[in-house]
Amino acid sequence: MTDYLGIYLNDQLAMGVLWRELARRAARNNAGTEAESALNEVAHEISEDVETFRAIMDRTGVRVSRVKSTAAVAAERVGRFKPNGRVFSCSPLSRFTELEILIMGIDAKKQLWSTLRDAAGLGESLPDIDFDGLIERADRQSTMLKPWRETAGRAAFRTSS
Template sequence: MNDYLRIYLNDQLALGTAWRELARRSTKANQGSDVGTALGKVATAIAEDVATFRAIMRSLGVPENPVKSGAAVLGERLGRLKLNGKLRSYSMLSRFEELEFLTMGIDGKKQLWGTLRDLAGLAERLPDVDFDHLIARAQQQRDELEPFRVRAGQAALAGA
């Protein structure tokens, strides 16, 4: 196993873990709304993608680096402490930034699946993994959140 691939996979697992935690938190913060429903679907899909990614790592014999994943969860939790325009409550900026970060993560995940398929040559090594499906699934997640990201951005940044 290429050491760079092993490191890359653990870095990407850490990022996926952070996005999963952000999606879960954002779902709770928006519970009972249309955006909360969309976030719930995406949070479930992200958790499934992280599980798929772990299975890929196991298939390749790549051990998880618990320090990296733990640091990612800690980083996501520390990110909650940033100022959002409100002292103790959730703000329009919070919603927008969470949706913005999640869509960036989903775009990165689409790129990740393509990288593993094409650049790392895993399509041949792991014929049971449908990378095209994973890419399409990420696009569906992105499409699910995009209208809410746009509305949240308009509300937060344009004062709508």
């Protein structure tokens, strides 16, 4: 394993932690809405993906950078303070932005699994990791959230403040 792979894995773990936290927040913010079930499912699966990723790091001998993972959680928390048109509640823009960022992260995760499988050669050295299944799961997650993103976009951009 190269130092570059270790750096890459830690950077990607930090991003996975950030998306996990965002998915959990989006699920909480959408409690009681039609999107709640899909967001809860995706948040749960992203948590599982982070654990799979940690297992890959462990099996490749890469130590987890607590600094990067902690910074990712902090960045997600700071992101909550961005102006969204409301002070004490979730705005339609926040709902849309959360879903948009989640879908971007899921699409990036598909690329990550492909990179690990092919470019890093982990498909061969870790044959029990179902990289194809992880890519398919990410596709399904994205497909599951896209209709809710579109609905949230219409609610955010077609209403007056």
